[in-house]
Amino acid sequence: MPKKSFSEPDDLNCRGGLNELWEKDRQKPLLYNKKIICPVCGTEFNAKAIKKSSYRIVKKDSDFFIRYSIINPYFYDVWVCDNCGYAAIKNDFPNLSDRDADIIKEKISSRWHPKNYPEVYDVDLALQRYKLSLLNYHVIGAKASKKAINFLKIAWMYRLKEDSENETKSLIQALDNFSTAYYNEPSPICGMEKFTTMYLIGELMRRTGKGEDSLIWFSQILTSITAPAKIKDMARDQKDLVKDSAEDRPLSSDEQYNNILKDNKSHSLFAKFRK
Numbered sequence: 001m002p003k004k005s006f007s008e009p010d011d012l013n014c015r016g017g018l019n020e021l022w023e024k025d026r027q028k029p030l031l032y033n034k035k036i037i038c039p040v041c042g043t044e045f046n047a048k049a050i051k052k053s054s055y056r057i058v059k060k061d062s063d064f065f066i067r068y069s070i071i072n073p074y075f076y077d078v079w080v081c082d083n084c085g086y087a088a089i090k091n092d093f094p095n096l097s098d099r100d101a102d103i104i105k106e107k108i109s110s111r112w113h114p115k116n117y118p119e120v121y122d123v124d125l126a127l128q129r130y131k132l133s134l135l136n137y138h139v140i141g142a143k144a145s146k147k148a149i150n151f152l153k154i155a156w157m158y159r160l161k162e163d164s165e166n167e168t169k170s171l172i173q174a175l176d177n178f179s180t181a182y183y184n185e186p187s188p189i190c191g192m193e194k195f196t197t198m199y200l201i202g203e204l205m206r207r208t209g210k211g212e213d214s215l216i217w218f219s220q221i222l223t224s225i226t227a228p229a230k231i232k233d234m235a236r237d238q239k240d241l242v243k244d245s246a247e248d249r250p251l252s253s254d255e256q257y258n259n260i261l262k263d264n265k266s267h268s269l270f271a272k273f274r275k
């Protein structure tokens with residue numbers, strides 16, 4: 001991102017604050033309330049939902065993160081019952097066994113203080129809500145795939161905040177859980193067919209410094225007869241990226257030493273010293 005000088009108006013606090021308020025006012029009419037009954041405490045509450053086609057897709061990242069303009073659907077992805085603290089990614093919210101509801105009452109509700117969430121959400125609130133749903137998944141021992149997608153979305157929120165350290169930490173947790181899900185759960189995983197999951201595992205490896213390992217996953221996709229062409233194309237692009245960055249990286253001291261030895265052999269420059 002280009003660095004702005006202090007004199008630009010966006011840097012002034014009062015202007016920034018007004019912009020934020022204006023943004024939130026603009027987003028209010030794009031939201032509506034959806035009546036939900038909490039499966040843990042039975043309370044009826046309003047979940048915020050976004051009116052269809054009120055947002056625009058700007059760009060898709062290579063790990064399936066979608067960048068939106070106007071309003072961000074990820075911010076409204078977690079439903080929270082403010083009465084008891086039960087939270088889950090909205091598709092999972094109603095699907096809770098009686099046993100899990102009892103665990104949440106005991107471990108979450110007993111310590112919950114209502115938050116009175118505002119009408120319009122932002123990235124920090126979204127992060128809080130994703131972390132709360134992760135805590136709920138954790139106490140009920142939810143499947144690895146559920147934790148995986150929750151960690152991935154937390155990583156994406158850190159990406160929006162340009163907090164790369166926490167983004168990487170969350171991507172590592174997402175990778176760990178997607179790998180567990182891949183070996184232990186039937187496909188589709190989080191709506192992804194086998195080869196899409198394989199691609200995502202490779203891509204999360206690439207993004208977390210395991211470029212060598214990611215090549216194994218990308219190559220498996222590329223050599224498969226049944227993998228869809230679109231996933232093959234994506235795997236090929238990311239494989240090339242890993243190879244390019246391997247060529248660009250500075251040599252380690254071991255590699256430099258080996259190269260000097262190789263050079264010496266070919267030129268026989270120091271041949272007499274080796275004899």
Ligand SMILES: [Zn+2]
Pocket residue numbers: 038039040041042043081082083084085086
């Ligand atoms: Zn509740």
